Amino acid sequence: MTQAPYPAARFRRLRRTPAMRALVRETTLTVDDLIWPVFVRDGTNERDAVPSMPGVERLSIDLLVETAREAADLGIPAICLFPYTDPSLKTEQCEEAWNPDNLSNRATRAIRDAGLDISIMTDVALDPYNANGHDGIVRDGIILNDESVDALVKMALAQADAGADILGPSDMMDGRVAAMRAALESNGHKDVAIMSYTAKYASAFYGPFRDAVGASGALKGDKKTYQMDFGNRDEAMRLVERDLMEGADMIMVKPGMPYLDICAAVKSTFGVPTFAYQVSGEYAMLMGAAERGWLDGDRVMVESLSAFKRAGCDGILTYFAPRVARLLQE
Template sequence: MTPLAAPFPHGRPRRLRRAPWIRDLVAEHRLTAKDLIWPIFVREGVDLEEPVASLPGVSRLSVDRAARAAEQAAELGIPCVALFPYTEAADKNPEATEAWNPENLVNRATRAIKAAVPEVGVLLDVALDPYNSDGHDGLVRDGVIRNDETLIALGKMALAQAEAGADILGPSDMMDGRVGYIRQLLEEQEFQDTLIMSYAAKYASCFYGPFRDAVGATGALGAGDKKTYQMDPANGDEALREVAIDLAEGADMVMVKPGMPYLDVIARVKAEFRVPTYAYQVSGEYAMLQAAALNGWLDGDRAAVESLLAFKRAGCDGILTYLAPRVAGLIAG
């Protein structure tokens, strides 16, 4: 229903825009540091910060520096960080066994962060692609991604992460049944309080390229793709079905990925389910904004804030974004 409005000249919408104080007073949505989750890439080494060429302003951090970044998040009011590993080729194999190694990079980084700043939440990705020499989120047999075999591997990975102290597990693999399988294992092993933020609507998108650079997965797929398990960008109704399934299996929160090209999907998910809903402003989205800003084509700070406010307007409760520390600093300032 269209809200009633007086006709001009009695109705003048510009009255509510004429000064900053009134614009603030009538703003429908607000962006705060509490809305942000900061993705951090972790690599081997000590006191190391290695820039990612395709993600200007983003670096891979050694475990000690990742802990320091989490301390910075706490200072900025960012409630949660998400960790992703740069896995050396020697640690990858077709079975992705490094994924459930208790001493793998993200598990060590989780323990370091929880020791340094226990009040900051840690979100860990549950998918095999950083550890799989085939580059896929699932186990590959004779050229086919095997769904049910992958669930067993994902379960072992999830338990190792919960034991390391992860607060939120993020199944991002898009295998059928993975949320229910992981939730059951968590219950059986008395990790009842471990949250699941399901990558419920994850699309087979071209916007993930810089992320694959950052985790060392570029080129691993060869001529393959992930279209047999990630969603078709043409589909919206399917996203609602995927979300419904994951909620029924025990997800506490859901995510749409990528973000900006899928604001319509975010809005539909929030309107339909009224559950905590998140988006990932993925690497390609970030890289485009950064490239335009570095070339002087956009005001980088204003574009950063506006892009994230769009997620809030669409219905997001929070956003995973590489812009998190920059925007939190702008908000604080």
């Protein structure tokens, strides 16, 4: 890198005014970068707050359709559905996960029937339906890989049949992307995309999300035998390469801000559509501090989301999506 010595080069010249800063800004956050994760519950005209996620609610399907309409009106390209499943429907074999009329699939069809110009992403994991709270089927305390993959394939097909545009396998079982892609191709769903939760770490930042989907109380043990060790970077690169070879269209890193190095490495190494999930714990920390007046909420929101873009991400799943979309319109 060649540049003139001071004072011929004064970096402050290009920071002098908002207009000058805008002209040379390297990273720009837009509404096109956003995916809005939303929680759906049973009932009609029902909403209830998630206490550990200020401003986030579980919505019945009728209200969720209106939320999807709001997202489309704001220009948000996609929403991602997460169900709060009735505990009576949770079993050790997770059969409700591939029920064509489960909560997630009914919500997908309702949004699709509303004719909204928005993509629908769904979560492919067994924890909302599992009596044990795990992302896979459990036997004698062991999370079974291949049996779980079989269940996940059935779940993926049911979601594709319901009208999902993007499937998000978040389970971290080995071989699930290849199995899903093969099943989608052979069942008439060749255009359904897969955004694989490829580098999903066994993180303490997921706690509020588990409250939101009702999995916290059910979880027995932890998820460290199938989610990644947070000390590992090279393993993430191997997982990305594998998932791409198995047919993933997009790659996700989760959590987000504590793993920006992984986001940057994935994008620079593979050059594929790369996403990050600003997870519930990240959102809760920023919101909690902002509510107490310790941080400027809007400024830290934009700064945190811009960090993902600077690291190379093509998009971000964030609970801030509607708030930042409105701010960007001002």
